[in-house]
Amino acid sequence: MRKQDLFRLCLQNLLRKRSRTFLTVLGVVIGGCSIVIMVSLGIGMKEAQDKLLAELGDLTIITVTAPQGGRGKVKLDDAMVARLKKLDGAVAVMPRQTLESADLRLCAGSARRYVADWVTVTGLDTAGMEAMGFKLEKGERPLKPGEVVLGQYAAYNFRDTLRPEGSNMVDRWSAGWNEDTGKLNDPPPAYFDPLKEPLVLEAENGEYKTSLTLKPVALAKEDYSKGMETGEGVLMDLKDLKVLTEKLHLVKKGASPYQSVLVKANSISQVAALEKRIRALGCATESMESIREPMEKEARQKQMMLGGLGAISLVVAAIGITNTMVMSISERTKEIGVMKALGCYVRDIRALFLAEAGCIGLMGGIVSCVISFVAAFIANIVTLGGPTAENLRIALLGGDGPARVCVTPPWLLLFAIAFSVLIGLGSGYYPANKAVRIPALEAIKSD
16 A cells, blocks of 8 residues: 555544544643643753752862861872862862951052951962853953952942941942842942952951052952852962961961862763762862752652653543544444455555554644643743743743743654654554454454
8 A cells, every 4th residue: 555545544534533533632632731841840940940050150169178187187288289180070170278367458449448347368370260160250360469359249348437337338239139130130339449449458467467459450250169259359369378378477387288179070960970089089078069969859850750740641642542543443344344355455454543543643742742832931921021022032042031930842842742653653553453353254244
């Protein structure tokens, strides 16, 4: 039997009982919509979790510290930094030292009008900031001694000494929350531009005092995975910090040269394995993996649960297809006998009934994908706040902005159509075999 004849007979037989075909296709549509929408909700939850974690900072950063109570057995020195650089999966390694055990104060402006009574000063390898993933809001990384990078919001730590107490600081949180963008509004301007004013760092450690003029050349983008100093502190080169600690006599004999070391993994998937390698060296580690892994596991479980609920509906639809095909064979027994008497091959009869069942699955799959996509689009628009141009872009393509409640990728639609066809073929296999087993003479004699 030619393929075009097979296709024509298939459509004729399906249209012969339009109501029954429609109801059977409707069952597949409901099952297909269930599985697509359920899985889309699961992917949407995963996207929301990813965006939440992304706001916490770079997920590939591992903070390495010496173990507590190690009694000096493991030191974070240059030798350890060299060993960390050789580990598989580590793309960048940066030692870090924070200035502690000293009273620090930053001053700016004419006659030191603006004063920050609290400041975090951290030394690191400024030449490796780009490789480590540090991002700058403004300016360029330091190249000369005395040049520093300020935290993104460091300027809001300064008080104006000429203003009365209680109204001498700018509250960067006063701008409030933007409901449309789902983010904080831009903060009000600080008292001065920190990149246009030289800063004086005053440090005191008991009887030792010193001051250092700093030239801010950039503002770091806040990223707590790389340290709180990216938000409100000062980042300087390790060489400058070493000079400062020596003037304050803060260097302790036998202490580790570095308080911590930042290690950047090649990808998120390699963070856990890289942490194990680092702990094998005797170091302690800390990363976002302890937060990300449980959240990702929970998201997978929810996706499987939602997909399973949708699959149940599709199984019910498969039973409906089987029932429809069995009824069709019972009504067309004589037709099957005539086809066999005319010399029609058994494989053609089987192919005819399988094609009918597959067509039911195909039609149901296509319609369910269209309905599911439209429903997901409408749900996203409603949750995003209305059909604005930006919301339409986010609902269709995603990207920056609020997370979508339903995410329907193209592969999911293709999978749903293919799965519906397979369900149809699988449901039609038993009725098709039943049809080919009917004896020709008995089929012709039947009323």
